[in-house]
Amino acid sequence: xxxxxxxxxxxxxxxxxxxxxxxxxxxxxxxxxxxxxxxxxxxxxxxxxxxxxxxxxxxxxxxxxxxxxxxxxxxxxxxxxxxxxxxxxxxxxxxxxxxxxxxxxxxxxxxxxxxxxxxxxxxxxxxxxxxxxxxxxxxxxxxxxxxxxxx
Amino acid sequence: xxxxxxxxxxxxxxxxxxxxxxxxxxxxxxxxxxxxxxxxxxxxxxxxxxxxxxxxxxxxxxxxxxxxxxxxxxxxxxxxxxxxxxxxxxxxxxxxxxxxxxxxxxxxxxxxxxxxxxxxxxxxxxxxxxxxxxxxxxxxxxxxxxxxxxx
DNA sequence: ATAAACCTTGGAGTTAAATCCAAGGTCAAG
DNA sequence: CTTGACCTTGGATTTAACTCCAAGGTTTAT
Ligand SMILES: [Zn+2]
Ligand SMILES: [Zn+2]
Ligand SMILES: [Zn+2]
Ligand SMILES: [Zn+2]
Numbered sequence: 001x002x003x004x005x006x007x008x009x010x011x012x013x014x015x016x017x018x019x020x021x022x023x024x025x026x027x028x029x030x031x032x033x034x035x036x037x038x039x040x041x042x043x044x045x046x047x048x049x050x051x052x053x054x055x056x057x058x059x060x061x062x063x064x065x066x067x068x069x070x071x072x073x074x075x076x077x078x079x080x081x082x083x084x085x086x087x088x089x090x091x092x093x094x095x096x097x098x099x100x101x102x103x104x105x106x107x108x109x110x111x112x113x114x115x116x117x118x119x120x121x122x123x124x125x126x127x128x129x130x131x132x133x134x135x136x137x138x139x140x141x142x143x144x145x146x147x148x149x150x151x
Numbered sequence: 152x153x154x155x156x157x158x159x160x161x162x163x164x165x166x167x168x169x170x171x172x173x174x175x176x177x178x179x180x181x182x183x184x185x186x187x188x189x190x191x192x193x194x195x196x197x198x199x200x201x202x203x204x205x206x207x208x209x210x211x212x213x214x215x216x217x218x219x220x221x222x223x224x225x226x227x228x229x230x231x232x233x234x235x236x237x238x239x240x241x242x243x244x245x246x247x248x249x250x251x252x253x254x255x256x257x258x259x260x261x262x263x264x265x266x267x268x269x270x271x272x273x274x275x276x277x278x279x280x281x282x283x284x285x286x287x288x289x290x291x292x293x294x295x296x297x298x299x300x301x302x
Numbered sequence: 303a304t305a306a307a308c309c310t311t312g313g314a315g316t317t318a319a320a321t322c323c324a325a326g327g328t329c330a331a332g
Numbered sequence: 333c334t335t336g337a338c339c340t341t342g343g344a345t346t347t348a349a350c351t352c353c354a355a356g357g358t359t360t361a362t
Contacts, residue, residue, distance in 0.1 A: 005338065015339085016321055024319090035328055037339055046282070053281045053288060057261065058254030061319070067281070074272045079297075082277045083267040090258040097251045100244050103209030107241040110208065116234040121225045126233045130204045130218070131197070137204055146230075156308065166309085167351055175349090186358055188309055212349070 001031065001039040011048055018048075026051055026065055058093050106137060119146040152182065152190040162199055169199075177202055177216055209244050257288060270297040 008015045018038075021027040027047055029038035040048075050071065054064045067085060070077045113125035121127060123146070129137055159166045169189075172178040178198055180189035191199075201222065205215045218236060221228045264276035272278060274297070280288055 003339075014321075017319085019341095020320060033328095033339095035339075036341095037328080046284075049284065050281050053283075057257040057288065058251070067278075070272060071278055071282070074275070074278065077272040078269045079266050079272055079275050079277075080269055082272050082275045083262060083265040086258055086262045086265070086277055090255060090262060093251050093255045093258065097248060097255065100209070100248045100251065104241060104244045104248065106208040107237055107244065111234060111237045111241060114234040114237070115230050118229045118231055121221060121228040121230055121233050124225070124230050124233050126230075126237055127218075127222055127225065130201050131222070132204075133197075133200065137208065154309075165351075168349085170311095171350060184309095184358095186309075187311095188358080 001041060002045065003033075004029070004038045004040070007040045007045060007048065010045070011052060013048075013052075021048075021051065021061075024061060024065070026061060026068065058089060063089060109137075115146070117146065152192060153196065154184075155180070155189045155191070158191045158196060158199065161196070162203060164199075164203075172199075172202065172212075175212060175216070177212060177219065209240060214240060260288075266297070268297065 002010065004015045004018055008018055018027065022029070022038075027044065029040045030044055031039040031041070033039055047068070050068065051064055054067055055061075059067065063085065067082075070082060070085075110126045110129060113129065115125075153161065155166045155169055159169055169178065173180070173189075178195065180191045181195055182190040182192070184190055198219070201219065202215055205218055206212075210218065214236065218233075221233060221236075261277045261280060264280065266276075283289075
């Protein structure tokens with residue numbers, strides 16, 4: 001049996017996190033000591049491993065609660081149910097990636113359009129693109145020309 | 152001049168959002184009517200366009216506050232400063248994408264390993280992978296065999 | 303003159319996943 | 333018998349970007 005601090009150290013999480021998981025129904029220690037200390041069994045540790053793994057592939061704690069409820073009543077769930085959760089999450093993740101890819105490509109275009117030099121931003125292509133009343137965000141690809149210093 | 156509802160409609164945001172931007176120093180109407188109504192000028196509208204565009208490429212409102220403070224004092228900032236903000240944000244976005252790509256690939260492996268059928272999840276490869284004590288999350292690529300029904 | 307649609311303010315609630323705090327109980331070492 | 337490390341609880345705070353609410357003032361149309 002592990003006390004909360006031991007289990008936390010073992011899995012490199014904070015004790016607060018374990019108490020938080022308990023409060024949210026994800027992981028409750030199977031026993032308490034006489035003094036009221038949480039005592040975690042090997043099974044509890046296994047469950048924590050499950051939680052941490054599921055987090056590592058992108059599941060939210062809510063998702064994990066669902067997975068855990070399946071996990072401890074496997075016989076009454078089908079592969080289809082489990083795969084459904086995974087596929088749904090995969091779609092969410094892919095949607096988020098698509099959004100971020102769009103950000104990245106936009107930012108990249110902006111970056112390319114700016115000379116990045118030490119001169120005044122008065123004609124900065126990035127700011128111009130953000131100011132523009134065009135419907136599309138379209139920075140000129142050529143760098144602006146900063147006035148030559150001292151001809 | 153636009154009243155808050157008009158400007159909101161024009162840019163397809165909520166009035167609450169405009170008040171929120173004001174509270175956070177992003178966009179304050181340049182005038183008020185006698186009755187205290189916010190009145191937005193064309194310049195204010197232009198500033199809102201800037202904010203919305205910057206959001207659309209992934210900047211947070213904090214980032215945008217910084218961009219706006221540069222925007223209205225361009226002469227005292229260099230292209231390097233602006234490009235720096237863009238490049239920093241681009242790195243953050245790329246880091247997030249990398250994390251999500253890892254999630255997606257993990258989820259994809261899990262999904263592939265599960266038959267997705269209507270039979271009991273007792274031997275589901277997804278659950279097994281999450282339970283596993285292996286350091287790596289590695290579902291078997293072959294689907295488990297569910298017992299044949301009725302031989 | 304009254305109803306509908308609009309505006310004002312301050313403040314509370316939402317979501318996610320912790321993280322931190324205070325006041326106090328427990329336990330082992332010296 | 334006292335320090336220090338550990339544990340308990342309930343509740344507050346954090347971050348981001350809104351979103352909603354209540355109570356009341358304003359405008360406009362009928
Ligand atoms: Zn430049
Ligand atoms: Zn520039
Ligand atoms: Zn199966
Ligand atoms: Zn399966």
